[in-house]
Amino acid sequence: MKYPKLRELKEAIISLFSKPYTLPYPKGEFKPFTGYRGKPVVDEDNCVGCETCANVCPPNAIVFSDNTETGIRTITRDYGQCIFCGQCEEHCITGKGVKLSDELFDLSCLDRSVLVEKQERELILCDNCNAIITTRDHMRFIYDKLGPIAYSSVLNLSMLNQRLKITKSDDTDLEITDELRRKNVFNVLCPNCNRKVQVKILS
Numbered sequence: 001m002k003y004p005k006l007r008e009l010k011e012a013i014i015s016l017f018s019k020p021y022t023l024p025y026p027k028g029e030f031k032p033f034t035g036y037r038g039k040p041v042v043d044e045d046n047c048v049g050c051e052t053c054a055n056v057c058p059p060n061a062i063v064f065s066d067n068t069e070t071g072i073r074t075i076t077r078d079y080g081q082c083i084f085c086g087q088c089e090e091h092c093i094t095g096k097g098v099k100l101s102d103e104l105f106d107l108s109c110l111d112r113s114v115l116v117e118k119q120e121r122e123l124i125l126c127d128n129c130n131a132i133i134t135t136r137d138h139m140r141f142i143y144d145k146l147g148p149i150a151y152s153s154v155l156n157l158s159m160l161n162q163r164l165k166i167t168k169s170d171d172t173d174l175e176i177t178d179e180l181r182r183k184n185v186f187n188v189l190c191p192n193c194n195r196k197v198q199v200k201i202l203s
């Protein structure tokens with residue numbers, strides 16, 4: 001039989017009289033330390049559905065799907081795949097759309113589907129080709145950030161017209177029929193269609 005080394009014996013005796021290094025959770029209360037990175041929590045009022053967090057999420061725990069029929073973007077966050085790296089919080093364009101909380105161990109579950117959250121945001125689509133421009137909340141965030149300068153963009157002016165109902169959406173003068181015309185500069189157009197109209201205006 002081998003005898004324990006003196007160093008190991010000393011450590012065993014010390015640990016008998018010292019406090020445990022591990023937390024008693026889940027038997028006891030979990031007290032997160034400063035800078036603890038737990039489950040990301042979305043702030044619905046400050047998330048504009050811009051896609052940035054999905055682009056920086058290393059394990060693809062955040063994915064987006066756009067439906068041009070319904071005009072809805074669905075953001076799916078699967079916290080079963082999250083590695084709590086904090087990239088989504090760090091790169092969020094509003095700075096408040098998602099924050100890491102101090103929940104972590106409470107994510108333990110038997111049914112992984114309970115860890116999936118979904119959000120929906122309205123899309124802005126091109127009146128001509130139905131291409132996705134961005135979400136309406138994202139565009140509003142840009143207005144607020146830029147102030148009046150935002151209206152130097154013809155797209156934003158057309159959206160302002162639409163919002164203030166200066167032109168009606170069913171206005172036959174603005175209807176895009178077979179091809180884009182100069183008057184269609186007042187429609188909500190994607191950059192590609194807008195470029196075609198601008199070329200017509202200049203020619």
Ligand code: SF4
Binds near residue numbers: 051054091
């Ligand atoms: S980056 Fe921020 S605002 Fe954009 S979708 Fe993610 S949480 Fe929302």
Ligand code: SF4
Binds near residue numbers: 059
């Ligand atoms: S913390 Fe990291 S892994 Fe988790 S959702 Fe955010 S970016 Fe993705």
